[in-house]
Amino acid sequence: AQSVTQPDIHITVSEGASLELRCNYSYGATPYLFWYVQSPGQGLQLLLKYFSGDTLVQGIKGFEAEFKRSQSSFNLRKPSVHWSDAAEYFCAVGASSTDSWGKLQFGAGTQVVVTP
Amino acid sequence: NAGVTQTPKFQVLKTGQSMTLQCAQDMNHNSMYWYRQDPGMGLRLIYYSASEGTTDKGEVPNGYNVSRLNKREFSLRLESAAPSQTSVYFCASRVGVVADTQYFGPGTRLTVL
Numbered sequence: 393a394q395s396v397t398q399p400d401i402h403i404t405v406s407e408g409a410s411l412e413l414r415c416n417y418s419y420g421a422t423p424y425l426f427w428y429v430q431s432p433g434q435g436l437q438l439l440l441k442y443f444s445g446d447t448l449v450q451g452i453k454g455f456e457a458e459f460k461r462s463q464s465s466f467n468l469r470k471p472s473v474h475w476s477d478a479a480e481y482f483c484a485v486g487a488s489s490t491d492s493w494g495k496l497q498f499g500a501g502t503q504v505v506v507t508p
Numbered sequence: 509n510a511g512v513t514q515t516p517k518f519q520v521l522k523t524g525q526s527m528t529l530q531c532a533q534d535m536n537h538n539s540m541y542w543y544r545q546d547p548g549m550g551l552r553l554i555y556y557s558a559s560e561g562t563t564d565k566g567e568v569p570n571g572y573n574v575s576r577l578n579k580r581e582f583s584l585r586l587e588s589a590a591p592s593q594t595s596v597y598f599c600a601s602r603v604g605v606v607a608d609t610q611y612f613g614p615g616t617r618l619t620v621l
Contacts, residue, residue, distance in 0.1 A: 401548070428612075435512075436551075436612040437612075443607045488606070494539050494558075494602050494607075495541075495553055496551075499550050
């Protein structure tokens, strides 16, 4: 079974500063990895995903993530944070087997606060 | 396209009451999912439906039942609500091919007193 750890529960960052959110996963084969963002009172929106190929993945809103198999990590980055990036961010992993039926395991989330 | 819609948005129940959360998608997706979200625990899968006519348990199915009414609709029923079921409930859907994306509804905030 797969699992996901987001070590940082809460991160505070200044507007214009860079942001990195950590995600570590556990899965025996090559996983499918996702980052979702949840604004207050909203549902989850996909930021980016990794299935195969280039390990640096570009997403929406200026985010990118890098898959590092050797470290079992899929960290999310943004070079310059905007106030609108204040939200909760979830990393999720899916199994590559067809009988997994697309089920995802989510991390506990990282709350990002942006200060002026 | 409305995407994934959920009703109601908010609900307050008393312990022991029953209710059904509704979910519908207009994207012709095959697979649908119900999650609950609790502080510090991320999203946990309650039930899923890989395709029309099939349903299966997820990580936390106790106290819930589901119905895949047709390809569009997937409902979640609480037969006898308990305070431990106070949570935010999300429905999601995906096309159904390997590794595709799940699309989420706006959520239902349920409080059980």
